[in-house]
Amino acid sequence: MVKAIANSNLLRHLFIIVLGILMLYPVLWLVSSSFKPNQLIFSEPGLWPKEWTFNNYVKGWAGFQGISFGQFFLNSAMISILCVLGNIITCSLAAFAFARLKFKLSKLWFALMIVTIMLPYHVTLIPQYIIFSELNWLNTYYPLIVPKWLATDSFFILLMVQFIRGIPRELDESAIIDGCNLRSIYVRIMLPLLLPALITTAIFTFIWTWDDFFSQMIYISKIDLFTVQLGVRALFDPSGSSDWGALLAMSALSLIPISLIFMFFQKYFLEGIATTGFK
Amino acid sequence: MKIKSARNSLASDHNRTAYLFLTPWLIGFFCLTLGPMMASLYFSLTKYNLLNSPSWIGLGNYVKILSDDETFRNSLFLTFKYVLFSVPLKLIFALIVAMILNKGLRGLGIYRTVYYLPSLLGGSIAIAIVWRQIFAGDGVVNDFLGWFGIKGPSWISHPDYVIYTIIMLTIWQFGSAMVIFLAGLKQVPTELYEASSIDGAGKGRQFFNITLPLLTPVIFFNLVMGIINSFQAFTPAFVIGDGRGGPLDATMFYTLYLYLKGFSFFDMGYASALAWIMLLIIGFLTAIVFTTQKYWVFYSDDQGGK
Known part of the structure; x- marks a missing residue:
């Protein structure tokens, strides 16, 4: 036995x-x-x-046409960080409104927000591309960053709404009695308590932006604006004549930022996906 | 009187603050979601190449797609095949490994990390390139098969096999689903198992009558998100294939076809019609899964008894 x-x-x-x-x-x-x-x-x-x-x-880092991979890493880091800030700020503002404030048409907006979570990106892709090209934003980072500052990743709004619903209402009510207005409740009470959800949002926004090859490919074609993903893709020649050593070296480097984030924030990953069902 | 006006001012304060806080989202919703959706519906009824203004052709694009587009039919079939294999297999695999890990092993944390890492890295170009090389003619998979005297083909350049290498890349990323299952398994009350084993239920019956029903909400959620996400898969097909759907259109995923129509041939009207057909298909599939949920998804009372 x-x-x-x-x-x-x-x-x-x-x-x-x-x-x-x-x-x-x-x-x-x-x-x-x-x-x-x-x-x-x-x-x-x-x-x-x-x-x-x-x-x-050494060969890989030298990049191509005089632009080194260091530049690509800087570009990717800048885009990712600005996207993280945008998502954290605008999604938490929207989530606070949905979870705590009474306002006209709140049910309608909330329902629309939920629907956008399931909407495939491709239905808006072409008109968005046309809008951004009309604004002369091709070969700039605006098409990658501005959507995050307009809270278009509604997934994170829902995550934060659910988190805020778990925070006792007595906290806001007693703050109101103490003379706090709604704005300072958001800043002084909600944001600190939301920290775990904000970190989860930050981590996943960073990773998804870092890996978002499709949008980067569509909007960026100038080499000095290339991201790491575009740089790696440019070293890769599907017909087989790539410099494999350099390609694999830069591929390995491209995974380091995500791996580091994972190592430092493991707890948030495992809790974040377990409670929300993220990828 | 004073209370009423205080209440009024509180209500209007709520209203004002809410709309202030929602301003970024509202702008995004109208300018980047709803507006573009309407625009793409309009473009889908036109011929539009970005240079000339759109010219109205009614349902022309849709008629052509549905009646006279071999590549569309192939790409739809290919994408269905991909979704049909990768989504269930990934979930089954995730569940099996979660069940094994849930038995209280030493070093659970390490295994969980190791299994989870691929779902973090899997979306990158780097991994897609590695995958391509592992399944190439001179790749590691064929080295391994060579030990048993089997001479494998170049999996990635064979039109019959390349889709399975992409499916395997997706299954390899089962870790995130596994972590969700692990969390779900922890919440199954142990009394249920104790009570049922007193009643003489074996392991198999316990699994099918207790564990599986309690996990159905998690399975349901993963199924819906899996269908939506894998229908939109792009990077693996783009990198493992040649970026143009080859070999012989065997990597022509739906999104890749849409991308090529829109951004290589600049046939924006046609690509918009493809996008709307995709939206309808995804909506239809999701609706089917949602309507079947009352037959197989079990919500316990403390979760709201939906």
Whole structure:
């Protein structure tokens, strides 16, 4: 009896460990190959490079047409940070209004907000593109950033509405009796208590913006404005003549910001997706 | 009298503050969502190439798409295939691993992290490129098959197989669903298992009569979001294929076709019609899942008894 359980425990552990290795393998392959000389990347199957080189990183970092990957990283970081700020500020303002304030047509607006969560991006894509090109915003970061400052990621509004509903109303009521107005309730009471939801929003906005290859590709074509994703894509030639060493080195680097955020904020990820069902 | 005016001023303060706080969202809603939606509905009824102003052709685009567009039919079929395989398989896999991890293993935190990481990194260009290389003719998968004497094809350049490499890339990202299932499993009251095992229920019956019903709200949510999201998948098909739908249109996902029509051929009217058909299909699928929910989704009373 005991032996059967021990055996199944062993099997279970074995399964979990093997699966874990399989899960990590693509990432490990990427990192290890980025340190191999070009001719060994596809001929040497082992993960531990027999011959180490940093040359891939040097070549990759140099970028192309005189623009280095450092510039692409700066561009991506700037876009992502501005998007994070936009989402945090405008989504929390909207969420506070929906969750706590009584106003005309509130039910209608709330219902419309919920509907936009499910709306596929493609239905608005072409007119948005036309609007932004009429504004002369092609090859600027406005088309990527401005939507976040207009609270178009309604998913996060809903997340914060639900969070605020869990905060006891007595807190706002006693603050009103103490003479606080609604604006200072938002600033002094809601924002500090909303912090976990704000961090979840910030993390996911950062990651999704960092990885948002599609919009970046549509709106950015000048190399000095390239993001990391566009830079990696430009190093990659589907017909097969890419400089694989440089490509894999920059691919590996492109994953570092997200991995770092994950390491530092793990708790928020796991709680955030468990309570809201995010990706 | 004084109370009434105080109440009035409170109400108007609420109203003013609410609309002030909602201003960014309202502008976004009208200028970036509702307005563009109406505009794309209008464009879908026109011929429009960005340079000349749109010329009205009525339902012409829709008629052409539905009656005389081989690529549309292929891409729709391909996307359905992708959704039909990747969404359920990802959920089943996530549930199985969550059940195994839920048995109170040592080092749960590490495994959870390892399994979750792919769903964070999977959307990037970098991983799509790695994936392409792993399944290439000289890639690791074929090295592995070679140990057993099997000579695998180049999975990514074979029109019959490339879709399955993209499906596997999606299943590889099962970690986020798994974390949600783990949280759901923790909330199943242990008394239910104890009571049922006193009544003589085996493990299998416990799973189908207790665990699974209690997880159905989570499964439902994941199913809906999975259908909506995977219908819009773009990056994997764009990078694992050649970016133009090849080999032989085997990576021509619906969104990729829409993108090529709009941004390579600048046929904005046609692309808008494709977008509206996509909206209708997604809406229809979501509605089906929603109407079936009363037959299989179980909401316990303390969750509001919906």
